[in-house]
Amino acid sequence: EAQVTQNPRYLITVTGKKLTVTCSQNMNHEYMSWYRQDPGLGLRQIYYSMNVEVTDKGDVPEGYKVSRKEKRNFPLILESPSPNQTSLYFCASSLYGGEQFFGPGTRLTVL
């Protein structure tokens, strides 16, 4: 089944404790992206990648890192999480930036 998977689905952590949210897609898509969803703000792009070893900042990249060592994986790294990073996070993939397929989401709470 073609899909985007994210792990974990739910995470509660404390300020400053490094964490990684994994994202994997099995559709051989070039383009992958991370979004955060906050009430009243819609989805905002954090980082995106157009291919292996090619990443770039989206609209809200501060406090986040990403890497794209393999085509299928695009992990999101929070080196020192803060409470303002409490949000619902989505990974998405697409072929050349067209229709984007979203993962199920990761709900992160930073205390």
Place this chain on the structure above:
Amino acid sequence: GENVEQHPSTLSVQEGDSAVIKCTYSDSASNYFPWYKQELGKGPQLIIDIRSNVGEKKDQRIAVTLNKTAKHFSLHITETQPEDSAVYFCAASRFGSGNTGKLIFGQGTTLQVKP
């Protein structure tokens, strides 16, 4: 910067009525306008999209219209059913060679269809 405004933020209709959600975009170079439906606890899923060379597109009970001059596009759902209840997002992007395909999303509309 690029921006997409979406209205209304909430919409409640009776089953069988029509629902209309409107979006306005700022980037005149945008040429791809998808609509996503997000059900509770799930990621957004594409339901229909339109490119800038087309003024209207229909798929069963769903239609999207685009006015490039006014930079407006709208989602129309006819004969609404309870399973249409969800959050709907519009988006705009520059799609094609040399572009990143980055989506700029609207703020979302929570649609409630009452039985």
